[in-house]
Amino acid sequence: xxxxxxxxxxxxxxxxxxxxxxxxxxxxxxxxLAIVLELAVTAWPAITRFGWGFLVSTAWDPVTxxxxxxxxxxxxxxxxxxxxxxxxxxxxGVAIFLTEFAPLWMREPIARLVELLAAIPSVVYGLWGIFVxxxxxxxxxxxxxxxxxxxxxxxxxxFYGNSMLAAGIILAIMILPYISAVAREVLLAVPNxxxxxxxxxxxxxxxxxxxxxxxxxxxxxxxxxxxGLGRALGExxxxxxxxxxxxxxxxxxxxxxxxxxxxxxxxxxxxVTELHLAALFEIGLILFAITVAVNAAARLLVWRVAxxxxxxxxxx
Amino acid sequence: xxxxxxxxxxLAVAAGGCASGEGRVTLTGAGATFPNLIxxxxxxxxxxxxxxxxxxxxxxxxGGGIRQFSDGTVDFGATDAPMTDSAIAAAGGNVIHxxxxxxxxxxxxxxxxFQDTLRLTPEALSDIFLxxxxxxxxxxxAAHNRGAPLPSTPIVVVHxxxxxxxTYVWTDYLSKVSxxxxxxxxxxxxxxxxxxxxxxxxxxxxxxxxxxxxxVGYVELGYALANRAPAAAIRNRAxxxxxxxxEAITAAARGAMETMGPGTDFRVSLTDPxxxxxxxxxxxxxxxxxxxxxxxxxARALVExxxxxxxxxxxxxxxxxxxxLPESLLPWIAERLAAVNVGGRPVxxxxxxxP
Numbered sequence: 001x002x003x004x005x006x007x008x009x010x011x012x013x014x015x016x017x018x019x020x021x022x023x024x025x026x027x028x029x030x031x032x033l034a035i036v037l038e039l040a041v042t043a044w045p046a047i048t049r050f051g052w053g054f055l056v057s058t059a060w061d062p063v064t065x066x067x068x069x070x071x072x073x074x075x076x077x078x079x080x081x082x083x084x085x086x087x088x089x090x091x092x093g094v095a096i097f098l099t100e101f102a103p104l105w106m107r108e109p110i111a112r113l114v115e116l117l118a119a120i121p122s123v124v125y126g127l128w129g130i131f132v133x134x135x136x137x138x139x140x141x142x143x144x145x146x147x148x149x150x151x152x153x154x155x156x157x158x159f160y161g162n163s164m165l166a167a168g169i170i171l172a173i174m175i176l177p178y179i180s181a182v183a184r185e186v187l188l189a190v191p192n193x194x195x196x197x198x199x200x201x202x203x204x205x206x207x208x209x210x211x212x213x214x215x216x217x218x219x220x221x222x223x224x225x226x227x228g229l230g231r232a233l234g235e236x237x238x239x240x241x242x243x244x245x246x247x248x249x250x251x252x253x254x255x256x257x258x259x260x261x262x263x264x265x266x267x268x269x270x271x272v273t274e275l276h277l278a279a280l281f282e283i284g285l286i287l288f289a290i291t292v293a294v295n296a297a298a299r300l301l302v303w304r305v306a307x308x309x310x311x312x313x314x315x316x
Numbered sequence: 317x318x319x320x321x322x323x324x325x326x327l328a329v330a331a332g333g334c335a336s337g338e339g340r341v342t343l344t345g346a347g348a349t350f351p352n353l354i355x356x357x358x359x360x361x362x363x364x365x366x367x368x369x370x371x372x373x374x375x376x377x378x379g380g381g382i383r384q385f386s387d388g389t390v391d392f393g394a395t396d397a398p399m400t401d402s403a404i405a406a407a408g409g410n411v412i413h414x415x416x417x418x419x420x421x422x423x424x425x426x427x428x429x430f431q432d433t434l435r436l437t438p439e440a441l442s443d444i445f446l447x448x449x450x451x452x453x454x455x456x457x458a459a460h461n462r463g464a465p466l467p468s469t470p471i472v473v474v475h476x477x478x479x480x481x482x483t484y485v486w487t488d489y490l491s492k493v494s495x496x497x498x499x500x501x502x503x504x505x506x507x508x509x510x511x512x513x514x515x516x517x518x519x520x521x522x523x524x525x526x527x528x529x530x531x532v533g534y535v536e537l538g539y540a541l542a543n544r545a546p547a548a549a550i551r552n553r554a555x556x557x558x559x560x561x562x563e564a565i566t567a568a569a570r571g572a573m574e575t576m577g578p579g580t581d582f583r584v585s586l587t588d589p590x591x592x593x594x595x596x597x598x599x600x601x602x603x604x605x606x607x608x609x610x611x612x613x614x615a616r617a618l619v620e621x622x623x624x625x626x627x628x629x630x631x632x633x634x635x636x637x638x639x640x641l642p643e644s645l646l647p648w649i650a651e652r653l654a655a656v657n658v659g660g661r662p663v664x665x666x667x668x669x670x671p
Contacts, residue, residue, distance in 0.1 A: 061508035063501070130523050160472045161528050162513045245477030245514025256513050266516060269377030270479025270505045272403070
């Protein structure tokens, strides 16, 4: 600031540049505010009609104009967590392999291939889910899962194909490239001194990674996971094609479910009554609030971890 | 040289001005996706014959069509589910529903090893979609399909997850034939389904049914025809099992007309009509037009286009998977079109005259 004052008299160009940057910087929060306002205003009839009950009600009946969002909130959470559960170990494994263990000639091509997964359009994942993944699940995976875990409520019931499980797996594949790409950058940013020091102490390569490299990059790796979670929460097309779109909460992963993004995409175009439209907007508002909360929580987490572990967040 | 060029340019401008003065009109419409195919074909053909009229139709869905029509952002709307009385009141009552073509909704199924055409009674159909019948070899289905043995596999119901006029027609039919359906579920562009998987769009339902053994779902006839999908024959009110064909759908409209008069609101539902050769799950799709218009040039162009579509244009219907309107309906439609006016002055002469 002090420096700016000194140069203020020098050039008009600087002042114009200053103002332009201010406008750019201010436009982002203003845009966010505008989105929230628009969502809230359009959702208002539903907010006043259903109150907090909207969040805990499981009814969704456009014929009688009664709406509740709980099945979709739960569905969004379950499908995203399931995706993380599958994708995080895989993505971290890929990133560790590519930075620490793979032969040099192999690293770049494989990293590019994994990143290529992110370039596939969502709807193509959905089609692949319907025509490849679901038949595979039905023929091979689910019978095995049911034999092993059929006694738990998680894998109870009949499997028709479109299900929470299929949605979770599709989402896992979709967020994998994001997590692994960021994780790889984070691991690449870990200074070689860390590895060399651990190896010099007599650690095996695995021990070096586990004790010296991963803790150093902890904050960055968490950032990678949160990036994946954010993407999973909002993913729409592929999920709606395989999740079964049913307003129901079930313990079993083999049952169909629903997500908030899928409900909006499905019903928006034909929402005729004002209340139906308002209910969909309120779901949008909730989804918005959840993603903001997740990102804020993640920031906090990354910040706290970063303070403890020095420079790990540099790659962020 | 220069001067001659300037003359030419002036001439061209004058000619262009004349053309626009003669009535270059741009009409915009929006709404239902189901008739999109034939509307686009009509627009193309009509524009070729009448280059002065530019028409632009966006298939954004029936709900969106009604909304844009009511907001006055489009010159005409299109919908598969008629506007409710309250929606019409909200639009100031200034709406004419005009049927343009007929569509049908068919039950398509995936029964490996079953080669016959599945025959379903209205009771069996509603019980399947209510979840009261859960296996294919249930006697209520098997009794009418004696030719081939039905498997004992569970029935997987597949329905639309997106709001849709197709869903409206399907649930309208089920509400008419099943008291339990009318009470528990009702009719609408999206409803609370008692059982089943939701899939997005006709293509989603079709794909899910194709991929799921034991599945049954509903899609538009044109879609089933294009995919050569099996379609169940449904027993109509006369007690005949009728397969969905173009002729059986026009027959449904003819059957429903028996209960209509020249003044009947065209929002009438065609499902479950009388007539021995009528397929029972048929429906009009409508164009929404304002009776009182403000721009006489536009109003006239719109009415002329619609009249052309309802007469000449009907020849395209069958080829594109739609059923043409019965010709006996034309005089009634002409009368509605002749009612379109600007400040009380009609914009179009009824070519048929009063019926």
